[in-house]
Amino acid sequence: MGIHDAPITIEEIEKNIVETAFSEGYVKPQIEIPRTHKKVAVVGSGPSGLAAADQLNKMGYRVSVFERDSEAGGLLRFGIPDFKLDKKIVQRRINLMKEEGVIFKPGIEVGVDYSVEELERNFDAIILALGCTVPRDLPIPNRDAKGVYFAMEFLKQSNKRVSGIPYSEDKIYVEDKKVLIIGGSYTGSDCIGTSNRQGARQILQIEIMPMPPKQRDETMPWPIFPMILKTTSSHQEGCERKWMINCKEFLKDDKGNLKGVKATEVEWMRGPVTKRYTSFVEKPDSEFIIDCDVAFLAMGFLHVQHTGLVESLDIQLNPRLNLIGNELEYRTNKEKIFACGDARRGQSLVVWAISEGRRCAEQVDAYLQKI
Ligand SMILES: Cc1cc2nc3c(=O)[nH]c(=O)nc-3n(C[C@H](O)[C@H](O)[C@H](O)COP(=O)(O)OP(=O)(O)OC[C@H]3O[C@@H](n4cnc5c(N)ncnc54)[C@H](O)[C@@H]3O)c2cc1C
Numbered sequence: 001m002g003i004h005d006a007p008i009t010i011e012e013i014e015k016n017i018v019e020t021a022f023s024e025g026y027v028k029p030q031i032e033i034p035r036t037h038k039k040v041a042v043v044g045s046g047p048s049g050l051a052a053a054d055q056l057n058k059m060g061y062r063v064s065v066f067e068r069d070s071e072a073g074g075l076l077r078f079g080i081p082d083f084k085l086d087k088k089i090v091q092r093r094i095n096l097m098k099e100e101g102v103i104f105k106p107g108i109e110v111g112v113d114y115s116v117e118e119l120e121r122n123f124d125a126i127i128l129a130l131g132c133t134v135p136r137d138l139p140i141p142n143r144d145a146k147g148v149y150f151a152m153e154f155l156k157q158s159n160k161r162v163s164g165i166p167y168s169e170d171k172i173y174v175e176d177k178k179v180l181i182i183g184g185s186y187t188g189s190d191c192i193g194t195s196n197r198q199g200a201r202q203i204l205q206i207e208i209m210p211m212p213p214k215q216r217d218e219t220m221p222w223p224i225f226p227m228i229l230k231t232t233s234s235h236q237e238g239c240e241r242k243w244m245i246n247c248k249e250f251l252k253d254d255k256g257n258l259k260g261v262k263a264t265e266v267e268w269m270r271g272p273v274t275k276r277y278t279s280f281v282e283k284p285d286s287e288f289i290i291d292c293d294v295a296f297l298a299m300g301f302l303h304v305q306h307t308g309l310v311e312s313l314d315i316q317l318n319p320r321l322n323l324i325g326n327e328l329e330y331r332t333n334k335e336k337i338f339a340c341g342d343a344r345r346g347q348s349l350v351v352w353a354i355s356e357g358r359r360c361a362e363q364v365d366a367y368l369q370k371i
Helices: 010-023 047-058 087-099 116-122 151-163 186-198 233-237 309-313 350-370
Strands: 039-043 062-067 103-106 125-128 148-150 178-182 202-207 240-243 245-252 258-270 277-282 288-291 294-297 301-303 337-339
Touching: 039 047, 039 116, 047 062, 047 087, 047 125, 047 350, 087 103, 116 309, 125 309, 125 350, 148 151, 151 186, 151 294, 178 186, 186 202, 186 233, 202 245, 258 294, 337 350
Parallel strands: 039 062, 039 125, 062 103, 125 337, 148 294, 178 202, 178 294, 202 240
Antiparallel strands: 245 258, 258 277, 258 288
């Protein structure tokens, strides 16, 4: 099967093809599209919403994309930093979609600025591409210390600053600060890259799980997704990493500012059958203090936001508290309402979001052809 051969740089090859297509002028807006009178609302303009909108527009539907942020793109725009994804690439695609007839409505939170009654009245089908935006918190003592933020608060603001977009929140800037990143995820890695660019004095990333193996072991034979150690370019740019650390308490000074974290080392036990890590105990006498001015919580995302739109529309949730949406049909429990992307499958990847958006669009088309 050739699976042990040296990897091919597929990413670079694909990027090169696309960039050549744009620079040579092969990518042109398809404007002459035969139109139906049927209208589709896509709520959320991340990769899943954009993919669904693009496909339905090309099928001839009249598509409006609602976005509560000031610009379209979802996490492509305000999550992933510029050093990983140049925003010109996102904007180039959105401009193309606009020229092709997709109507973008940024700055509108559906369920707040635009009522669900209007939404249901004005559109023949509705796609909820809301993302998986509720972050996992760390409810330990002194969580309210000034300087403890969710990773996305930091990354979103930094993305806005880099693009010259105004923001109203208190400034989070880590120049000359001692930064602690709690969580070993990609989001944590993006916090490292951003902190380095802002001139942080010291960066430590900690993770409660053990350090993953550098290669597949018996718990993850091919083709299971390999949970192996990932060292990104952000890690290589400079930071310290520690595993098997459990945070016990944030420490604050008399003004309420974060000054450290009380932590312990832990030991993990594996389950007898799966051989996966199932539980941990704290190592005796291992308590120590991490000195830091800022802590970013990068421990993953729980589920789609329930308050507002999802509750108002009375959409059923699956056991992981994301939007129900049959794998084949992407349809929710409500007539003419569909769901796709992270809001349906949980926190995932851009490629999955695009694939979901496209497959959801096919199902919306099949539904609209019947009514
Ligand atoms: C920091 C970070 C870095 C990542 N890096 C990578 C990476 O390198 N590679 C990769 O493959 N994946 C990465 N991911 C994951 C990837 O970004 C997501 O899987 C993907 O963006 C999900 O797409 P989506 O369209 O489902 O949702 P999102 O991109 O989350 O978009 C949802 C959109 O819906 C909008 N919205 C929600 N509710 C409403 C409402 N009521 N009205 C109007 N708008 C609403 C939100 O504002 C948001 O813009 C990263 C994620 C994060 C957080």
